[in-house]
Amino acid sequence: MDHLRQLSARYNAVWMETSQLYETWARRRGLSFYELLVVLSITETEEAVFQKDICRRFTIPKQTVHAIIKTLADKGWLELEVSEQDRRSRKLCLTAEGREQAAQIVQSLQEHEARVWLRLEVDRAEQLIEYTALYNRYFREVGD
Structure with a gap:
């Protein structure tokens, strides 16, 4: 059983290190890890992306995603468009500057x-x- 605990500890340490590497990579580009995930979510699909999609995909709290969306909108990278299917929902759309920054x-x-x-x-x-x-x-x- 001790060996199994050691395996778990080693795996968890590697997993955390991987997350930290991505966090550091994002920070060097002026983004948080979660901001990077939001940008990737929006750019990786041709379909409309909603806040709830990002929350579900990455298990990020709704408040955190909302704050990130506000930050990206304040930077001029993101606009929110009313969904035609559900008027209460807003599609996340990159602006021209957002597309350029996200592409880079x-x-x-x-x-x-x-x-x-x-x-x-x-x-x-x-x-x-x-x-x-x-x-x-x-x-x-x-x-x-």
Whole structure:
């Protein structure tokens, strides 16, 4: 059982370090980690994105996402449009400046990640993804 606790501690430390690396990367570009996630959410899809979608996808509290949306709107990166399906909801739309800034951020992140994946090599990268997905599956299956 001690060995299993050590495995969990090591895995959690690596997981936290990964999150911290992305946080540091975002901060160097003037964003928080959560702001980065919101920008990525908006740019990764052609479909309309709503606050509730981001909250659900990343399990971020509604208040936090709302504050980020306000911050990005204040920067001139984001506009809110009334949804035609639900007039109470607002679609998150990048402004021209927001599209330009987001494109630079996303491209920079993709290039950074590509360099990491290349150093890791394809076989190891595939194994990392496969085993992480398997860990997640088993975590769900074990239940509470």
